[in-house]
Amino acid sequence: MPAAPSHPFDAATALNADADNHFTGHTSPAYANMVGPFGGITAATLLGAICLHPARLGEPLALTVNYAGPVSDGAFRLHTVPVRTNRSTQHWRVDLEQGGAIAATATAVFAARRETWSATEIGFPEVAPAAEVPVNPMPARVAWFRQYEMRFIEGGMPDFRVAPPADDTTPYDTTSTLWVRDDPPRVLDFPALAAICDVFIPRIFLRRQRPTPAGTVSMTIYFHAGAAQLAAQGTQPVLGRARAQHFRAGYFDQTAEVWSTDRHLLATTQQVVYYKE
Amino acid sequence: MPAAPSHPFDAATALNADADNHFTGHTSPAYANMVGPFGGITAATLLGAICLHPARLGEPLALTVNYAGPVSDGAFRLHTVPVRTNRSTQHWRVDLEQGGAIAATATAVFAARRETWSATEIGFPEVAPAAEVPVNPMPARVAWFRQYEMRFIEGGMPDFRVAPPADDTTPYDTTSTLWVRDDPPRVLDFPALAAICDVFIPRIFLRRQRPTPAGTVSMTIYFHAGAAQLAAQGTQPVLGRARAQHFRAGYFDQTAEVWSTDRHLLATTQQVVYYKE
Numbered sequence: 137m138p139a140a141p142s143h144p145f146d147a148a149t150a151l152n153a154d155a156d157n158h159f160t161g162h163t164s165p166a167y168a169n170m171v172g173p174f175g176g177i178t179a180a181t182l183l184g185a186i187c188l189h190p191a192r193l194g195e196p197l198a199l200t201v202n203y204a205g206p207v208s209d210g211a212f213r214l215h216t217v218p219v220r221t222n223r224s225t226q227h228w229r230v231d232l233e234q235g236g237a238i239a240a241t242a243t244a245v246f247a248a249r250r251e252t253w254s255a256t257e258i259g260f261p262e263v264a265p266a267a268e269v270p271v272n273p274m275p276a277r278v279a280w281f282r283q284y285e286m287r288f289i290e291g292g293m294p295d296f297r298v299a300p301p302a303d304d305t306t307p308y309d310t311t312s313t314l315w316v317r318d319d320p321p322r323v324l325d326f327p328a329l330a331a332i333c334d335v336f337i338p339r340i341f342l343r344r345q346r347p348t349p350a351g352t353v354s355m356t357i358y359f360h361a362g363a364a365q366l367a368a369q370g371t372q373p374v375l376g377r378a379r380a381q382h383f384r385a386g387y388f389d390q391t392a393e394v395w396s397t398d399r400h401l402l403a404t405t406q407q408v409v410y411y412k413e
Numbered sequence: 414m415p416a417a418p419s420h421p422f423d424a425a426t427a428l429n430a431d432a433d434n435h436f437t438g439h440t441s442p443a444y445a446n447m448v449g450p451f452g453g454i455t456a457a458t459l460l461g462a463i464c465l466h467p468a469r470l471g472e473p474l475a476l477t478v479n480y481a482g483p484v485s486d487g488a489f490r491l492h493t494v495p496v497r498t499n500r501s502t503q504h505w506r507v508d509l510e511q512g513g514a515i516a517a518t519a520t521a522v523f524a525a526r527r528e529t530w531s532a533t534e535i536g537f538p539e540v541a542p543a544a545e546v547p548v549n550p551m552p553a554r555v556a557w558f559r560q561y562e563m564r565f566i567e568g569g570m571p572d573f574r575v576a577p578p579a580d581d582t583t584p585y586d587t588t589s590t591l592w593v594r595d596d597p598p599r600v601l602d603f604p605a606l607a608a609i610c611d612v613f614i615p616r617i618f619l620r621r622q623r624p625t626p627a628g629t630v631s632m633t634i635y636f637h638a639g640a641a642q643l644a645a646q647g648t649q650p651v652l653g654r655a656r657a658q659h660f661r662a663g664y665f666d667q668t669a670e671v672w673s674t675d676r677h678l679l680a681t682t683q684q685v686v687y688y689k690e
Contacts, residue, residue, distance in 0.1 A: 200631075245631050252688070253621075255620065257656065310534055343532065343534070353522055358685045382533050384638075386501075386529050387526070391668070401658065404658055408474060
């Protein structure tokens with residue numbers, strides 16, 4: 137009997153250990169964006185390389201991915217560097233190289249956590265459970281949209297066929313709140329959570345209600361959950377909420393939260409995004 | 414006549430260009446923290462190295478600093494790497510080395526911006542102007558506190574002499590809002606703004622109302638202002654607002670905004686902080 141086909145996410149983030157500290161991978165058409173791969177799958181791949189590394193200590197705490205240049209369809213190479221290992225934290229650097237150029241860089245902090253007093257300062261958004269929110273079809277022209285099941289409570293993809301006139305100055309709200317999971321469903325882990333941190337469509341689509349070229353320049357994720365919490369989440373949808381804070385001179389930022397079904401904060405994430413107006 | 418003494422901030426962040434891509438610097442007692450230097454002065458120094466680099470393009474857009482290990486009093490060496498230069502963005506890596514080990518790493522994105530449609534999504538906090546808020550004396554035992562003039566509107570340093578009992582579970586608010594500037598006053602620039610992004614005392618001090626060992630592990634800053642806006646701010650205090658989002662298993666995060674006197678968002682910043690309970 138042939139082996140069961142792996143999940144498209146696992147196929148897209150698969151890596152081969154190469155020389156010491158080096159891995160090779162390949163872009164996946166399933167996670168293609170308008171140009172190049174979905175930034176979330178790149179983040180997941182870079183984080184996944186550290187998770188695979190034999191020297192890795194503990195679990196992800198912080199990840200910053202800088203999208204330095206376009207990634208072309210095809211093979212790429214990752215160079216992982218364990219920069220410093222302390223008693224309970226470990227600092228990493230990862231570069232993604234393709235065709236002799238660095239297309240992405242990342243830094244990550246991993247930590248061996250121990251239980252302490254804990255508390256959540258911000259509130260879980262009061263929304264209907266996922267089962268009561270219909271799945272929204274996303275535009276079929278973007279491949280990676282098809283890898284996620286999205287149930288928007290607010291701030292879904294605008295209908296650009298009814299875009300407002302160019303002189304419209306309405307300050308449309310940029311908040312999106314949605315239940316989201318891999319499609320087909322897949323048990324949550326750190327790379328999948330990293331990818332979900334980038335599923336929010338560019339906030340400028342919402343603010344301007346018209347198509348605008350935009351792309352993430354840098355994304356930072358803080359992982360608040362441990363592996364056991366992610367496993368407990370299983371294949372259930374997580375709740376994401378994102379909004380912009382400031383748009384100026386070609387760049388805007390986005391801040392977002394990802395919550396578990398049982399109201400635990402799994403991750404908080406920021407990104408700065410290029411836009412062309 | 415001797416040259417006028419430079420500002421302590423300039424003395425603390427001064428660098429000598431060494432070999433190609435290398436700079437040397439020295440810690441400053443004026444910006445000492447409980448252990449090692451104030452994290453903000455380290456961030457300012459790393460960013461300053463890129464600003465000084467002859468290949469530098471444009472202005473800072475994003476900075477992530479990872480505090481990988483303790484920095485001892487004394488000399489250190491910075492290694493700057495221009496990872497990739499595009500038409501309008503430039504990606505950097507900077508390492509801080511001391512005694513043969515890497516004590517901090519940073520990545521930065523610089524950008525040559527051009528004017529576009531712009532907007533602020535979040536609101537300027539409605540607070541009294543700086544002139545109407547008294548300056549708060551901060552504990553003299555921490556040297557770097559003396560380099561800042563802080564006028565707290567809310568969330569100042571708690572009086573630990575009246576710390577609540579250990580079994581107190583009151584969810585004290587972690588928001589701090591303050592007017593802050595260098596003391597003596599100094600015209601704002603990107604390194605000074607980076608340092609100000611780290612002036613907020615650990616949120617766990619506010620949440621628990623008692624002293625708790627804590628230290629920043631990673632900080633990310635998005636610069637929303639350009640050099641002209643910073644120069645226009647001059648020596649006036651900026652408005653900072655910070656709060657925690659989540660505390661779990663030895664780490665919490667902090668999100669913060671820094672606003673100009675004339676209500677422009679200068680920077681947004683996040684950090685993840687170790688705490689011991």
